[in-house]
Amino acid sequence: MSGPAMSAGAFLPYGRQSVDEDDIAAVVGVLRGDFLTQGPAVEAFESALAARTGAAHAVASANGTAALHLAYLALGLEPGDAVVVPANTFLATASAARLAGAEVAFADIDPETGLMGAEQAMAAVARARAAGWRPRVLAPVHFAGQCADMDALGTLAAAEGLAVVEDACHALGALVRTGGITAPVGACARSAMAVFSFHPVKTIAAGEGGAVTTNDPALATRLRHFRNHGMTRDPAGFSDHEAGLATDGTANPWYYEMAEPGLNYRLTDIQSALALSQLTRLDAFVARRRRLMDLYATRLISLAPLVRPLGRVSWCDPAWHLCVALIDFAAAGVGRAAVMAALRARGVGSQVHYIPVHRQPYWRRRCPDLTLPGADAYYGQALSLPLFPAMTDGDVDRVVEALEALLTH
Template sequence: MRKIAPKEPPFLPYGQQLIEEDDIAAVAQVLRGDWLTTGPAVAAFEQALCGVTEAKHAIACANGTAALHLAALALDLEPGDRVVVPSVTFLATANAVRLAGGEVVFADCEADSGLMEAPQLAEALARAAAAPGRPVKAVVPVHLTGQCADLPALAALAAEHGTTLVDDAAHAIGSRYREAGGSDRPIGDGRLSAMTTFSFHPVKTIAMGEGGAVTTNDDHLARRLQRLRNHGMAREPLEMQNRDLAFDADGSVNPWYYEMAEVGLNYRVTDIQCALGLSQMKKLERFTSQRRRLADRYDRAIAALDPLVRPIARSAASRPAWHIYPLLIDFDAAGISRAQVMKQLSAAGIGSQVHYIPVHLQPYYRQRYGALDLPGAQAYYARTLSLPLFAAMDEEDVDRAVAALSQVLGHTQP
């Protein structure tokens, strides 16, 4: 009898959406209906996001980058206005400031967590104050990996310096920050931030294909964000300036009429995307709980590789809904480069990624602002590597990933 070779386990990517039959049914229902874009599914998704974050308003948009850009535009940045952004983040956080006409002040980060905390923010504010130019108008902390920065401390420092706080929670839907009294609050609740931005890219905890949102408790900002995502158009009677054109003889706005008082963009999101997002949002607790279980399993499994490999430092100010699982690896001590580790992991069926190249090192920003010495950001970048983490994984997948890493680094697990 011919022996059947054992089936190879599937490749384990660093991140992946979990789409189930009810998600597919929700999208199909929209496709069979009358609305494909800016219809009832958008409003329902925004309401659900308000429920999760406890914010007063949620404005859904095309993607996480659009959310950041809308928030930056709503700040009314004037040319030369400066915004503090941590260097360890994705390009979009800084780029949104530039697209809105502002200048970026890069802040350093904690070397073992990648988070911009109060000491790094204080240093960036002092550096900005010592340089010529306009004041710092806003601060944009990033809740990296799903861990929350110390939001109360950052908000207090921002208020002390008269700046607006807008937090980038692209990684942190479902994460909770710790208030001064010790209780947990959902990220995006608007208590300490003027606006919070989210992303619903497929590798995030909630997937919409592409999608984003801004939450706020400010009525004026909410209306402004809604206009900006739709070309700057307004149809409400109180916003009409050309009154002779806007109103019919009975005093109502002409049914075809709209006005544009400022330039906006087409950052609308579709009912198709929001139907998927709404279905996924109902599973947020299950998804975040599974990601926490997997992260705990990783923590236990990689303990055998200490001190060569360690988890990132945990923030006492956060109860994270883990988006990714990054490690800190001493590649020099291991005698192997990060590129070699990634290639060998891939050959073993394990995906990995680096989050992120510090943005201040990018050619555009080096040319604009010159060389910056941000040792914490650079130390974090030099050691970080993200292993697979997504809701469809199980603990055996974690063990397989750690076993592959152990083998690549020349260690044998007990």
């Protein structure tokens, strides 16, 4: 695996980037060039990402949250529309929908996998309709690097008239089986759009960065439109031809129009160069993460039934982003906070992914009576352990040995 290995005894965070000399050279090349932003590196990265995922279009953005917001904006959500979001996700999946003007209908999850299934999604659709909302979008989250069941969710969405926006921020490099065909996540075989993040703890890093893939050229145009202030310099889109066009019919070089407000969600060339360089090593990153997860699965057998790995699904070849252990803290007689503090004292970082979003104060005010037992059960036992490509096989032993010392005292 490229990049430096961890030194013995070094602190192991739950996740981190792997940057090598080729990455650094790619960024330096941009810094020495003419464009720091709005230059050729962005388009080069978009083209490479589209090719890697098998989508017709990829539209880069400032971060994964921006990508989610752009996807919802591109669908033209209006007040009273609802987006179905699993409760086990980062805040952005729901917040971006709300910022686009929609309501959010939270769905429960399978506590063994952290994933929303079709049954839970349908229950959320029913709750949305009972509240007087119009369900418009289904937003499955591919959690920890495993994919939601896109066959079942795509069938449900088609039957209910919902657009599908995959939150694939955890799953770049994963493969999902739909309709008997295996394709990369992001190919949008059963969705309108798929959203990615390139935060440093994700499979490839851009510092910050995101993207949306789609096979719909109209959606791609709207994504680019909203990404850049809602502006257009394309004379075909001008409403004021007298102001916008020269006497020969070409666009005046200074002229642009804004038909509706947009945002500055552009990705820079600096970030794009790093992401493009990292993308060339995606397969190696995914393979190393899978190897580490297989080692964890083997080593954690010694801690059963107190600890077990996240449940695995049959319809996906995962690109593991997180190593989630499911721990029976009550049976172990120790609280999660105490376990995290003791692990840290032993040089092992950990985190919790995620606090169910419907528990957050903003959402409690909007849906005070909502209970989602699967999400609550999952949250009560989840702990993310270190997982990143520079880890050695011995680092996995070190993490599990630290857990053994804490949980089997």
